[in-house]
Amino acid sequence: MALNRTTSDGHPVRFVQGNEAVVLGALHSGCRFFGGYPITPSTEIAEGMARELPKVGGVFIQMEDEIASIASIIGASAAGAKSMTATSGPGFSLMQENLGFAYITQLPIVIVNVQRGGPSTGLPTKLAQSDTMQARWGTHGDYTAVVLAASSVQESYEATIRAFELAEKLSTPVIVLLDELIGHMREKLILRMKKDIKEIRRPFPKVPPEWYFPYDIPNDYTAHPAPFGEGFRYSITGLVHDRTGFPTSVPSEVIERLDALREKIITHRKEIWNWKEYEVTDAKYLIVAYGSAARAARGAVAILRKKRIKAGFLELKSIWPFPDGPLMSAAKQAKYVFVAENNMGQLIHAVRENIRHTINVIPINRYDGHPLEPEQIVYFIKEEVYGHSTV
Amino acid sequence: MTEKSKNKKYSSKKNNKIRKNLLPDSIIRFEIRISGAGGQGIISTGMLLGEAISIGDGKNVSQSQAYGPEARGGATRADIIISDSEIYFPECNKIDLLVAFTDTAYEKHSAHVKQTGLIIADEHAVEMKMGTAKTLDIPFIEFAKKKFGNQIVANIIALGFVSSYTGIVSKGSIMGAVEDKFENSKYLELNLKALDFGFSLGKKYFKENPLTA
Numbered sequence: 271m272a273l274n275r276t277t278s279d280g281h282p283v284r285f286v287q288g289n290e291a292v293v294l295g296a297l298h299s300g301c302r303f304f305g306g307y308p309i310t311p312s313t314e315i316a317e318g319m320a321r322e323l324p325k326v327g328g329v330f331i332q333m334e335d336e337i338a339s340i341a342s343i344i345g346a347s348a349a350g351a352k353s354m355t356a357t358s359g360p361g362f363s364l365m366q367e368n369l370g371f372a373y374i375t376q377l378p379i380v381i382v383n384v385q386r387g388g389p390s391t392g393l394p395t396k397l398a399q400s401d402t403m404q405a406r407w408g409t410h411g412d413y414t415a416v417v418l419a420a421s422s423v424q425e426s427y428e429a430t431i432r433a434f435e436l437a438e439k440l441s442t443p444v445i446v447l448l449d450e451l452i453g454h455m456r457e458k459l460i461l462r463m464k465k466d467i468k469e470i471r472r473p474f475p476k477v478p479p480e481w482y483f484p485y486d487i488p489n490d491y492t493a494h495p496a497p498f499g500e501g502f503r504y505s506i507t508g509l510v511h512d513r514t515g516f517p518t519s520v521p522s523e524v525i526e527r528l529d530a531l532r533e534k535i536i537t538h539r540k541e542i543w544n545w546k547e548y549e550v551t552d553a554k555y556l557i558v559a560y561g562s563a564a565r566a567a568r569g570a571v572a573i574l575r576k577k578r579i580k581a582g583f584l585e586l587k588s589i590w591p592f593p594d595g596p597l598m599s600a601a602k603q604a605k606y607v608f609v610a611e612n613n614m615g616q617l618i619h620a621v622r623e624n625i626r627h628t629i630n631v632i633p634i635n636r637y638d639g640h641p642l643e644p645e646q647i648v649y650f651i652k653e654e655v656y657g658h659s660t661v
Numbered sequence: 662m663t664e665k666s667k668n669k670k671y672s673s674k675k676n677n678k679i680r681k682n683l684l685p686d687s688i689i690r691f692e693i694r695i696s697g698a699g700g701q702g703i704i705s706t707g708m709l710l711g712e713a714i715s716i717g718d719g720k721n722v723s724q725s726q727a728y729g730p731e732a733r734g735g736a737t738r739a740d741i742i743i744s745d746s747e748i749y750f751p752e753c754n755k756i757d758l759l760v761a762f763t764d765t766a767y768e769k770h771s772a773h774v775k776q777t778g779l780i781i782a783d784e785h786a787v788e789m790k791m792g793t794a795k796t797l798d799i800p801f802i803e804f805a806k807k808k809f810g811n812q813i814v815a816n817i818i819a820l821g822f823v824s825s826y827t828g829i830v831s832k833g834s835i836m837g838a839v840e841d842k843f844e845n846s847k848y849l850e851l852n853l854k855a856l857d858f859g860f861s862l863g864k865k866y867f868k869e870n871p872l873t874a
Contacts, residue, residue, distance in 0.1 A: 273837035285712035456724040569749025
């Protein structure tokens with residue numbers, strides 16, 4: 271007899287990989303275009319989209335490389351489709367130039383980066399979190415990134431849905447950072463009910479085409495270029511442009527444009543921030559982590575609390591713009607802050623930037639392609655507590 | 662079916678030393694590793710077992726995997742962690758149950774099996790018994806070739822064996838998982854037969870050489 275795949279309250283249940291959860295999240299968000307180039311460990315996302323999109327009237331296209339992949343989803347977005355691509359380190363590097371193009375032209379796209387070991391082709395089938403900074407600073411020029419993260423299959427689903435919501439709302443590229451462990455791991459996934467999914471779509475222009483300026487700067491700084499093919503004529507360019515969309519180099523207009531692009535993300539930062547606190551209220555030893563390292567950090571807190579060491583954990587479910595407010599409030603009574611990462615130390619720079627003057631910030635790193643273990647974090651923290659780790 | 666076997670488990674544990682179920686009553690952390698070569702269906706086996714225990718039996722499960730960059734050959738493993746609470750680390754540290762299909766897999770992973778753990782290996786894989794854990798060598802691949810004319814079902818036979826010998830997954834759940842996976846496939850019949858064969862094989866071995874506490 272087939273397995274019962276619904277919860278008692280009627281939610282569909284699946285036992286799937288993080289990558290498959292991304293596919294389900296994208297489809298539930300109304301994603302109808304995927305342009306990509308398969309790469310381990312993100313291939314299952316392309317596979318899933320190729321299988322599922324035609325069933326809902328969407329389009330899947332395998333492009334010749336990752337440069338073309340991101341170009342194709344920007345094009346689809348300009349035509350009004352919710353669009354996504356998925357890749358890993360080497361492909362993400364190729365996407366950097368057009369990432370900036372989507373940012374300056376304010377076309378919403380979602381990019382999922384299932385991180386693997388690097389540099390270069392690195393460790394294709396092993397995990398890393400070494401694109402943390404590339405996601406923030408990878409494209410050239412002054413750029414403000416929106417980056418979400420997930421530490422379980424369920425969170426991969428939720429983060430993908432959130433990414434589409436934010437992309438459409440802010441008209442900007444949103445990056446979802448997973449890693450090989452989360453992408454390939456299978457866990458129980460509880461899907462949302464159809465009625466619980468509120469689909470957010472960018473607003474349609476309220477003025478007739480002849481009065482239309484695509485890049486006006488409204489109060490919330492967010493321009494929503496009209497979908498191509500609806501009768502609104504305007505120019506899309508990667509050059510700095512005025513409200514018509516045509517290039518400008520007038521200093522006041524340049525400053526106005528670049529400020530607006532940043533301000534739209536900074537003013538919405540509290541909406542983007544997503545975090546979870548574990549035992550932070552009296553934590554003298556605070557761990558900060560995201561993604562697969564967050565699982566180990568939760569385990570470490572459980573072990574340390576049993577030994578009556580006042581450890582706490584701040585899990586970041588969004589990384590950029592950096593959630594400095596939540597960090598500062600969680601670290602209020604901390605003597606030490608440990609930043610656990612599967613890389614040689616990237617997120618720690620953002621943590622240090624905010625709290626280095628008051629609190630010791632200590633890195634915990636693993637970069638051999640294997641996930642951090644709770645015991646490793648415990649070992650480091652005990653060294654700080656007792657001066658050695660054998661207790 | 663499941664209730665019956667549960668009752669049996671409790672009574673047999675008290676009266677004599679025979680264990681009907683390798684899973685303890687309260688699970689802090691139970692680790693299963695399935696290992697072999699790429700192309701042997703290792704990850705599929707892990708997926709089916711994980712799904713059966715998670716969705717079928719309603720336990721908390723994380724399943725991860727490791728494989729090389731090759732399409733065929735190369736060492737492959739699937740790890741399944743079962744716990745009553747949150748699973749922080751989804752890979753095996755100290756293995757409770759190892760299922761090995763190749764000699765390299767057996768030699769590599771048997772050292773990580775707990776003393777109280779169990780190793781179920783293909784007969785070809787075990788040249789010399791290693792470690793202190795109880796080891797069963799079963800000719801899964803041989804049976805698959807002889808009985809079903811296709812060695813690809815060796816992993817499905819092993820799944821049936823694991824279910825009836827160790828009791829870590831109920832028969833109904835693993836059958837459901839296999840049925841769902843091969844739904845509308847011409848190989849459904851073959852896989853169900855192989856699974857059933859595995860069940861009876863496990864029962865037979867249990868009579869001869871039962872699990873002890």
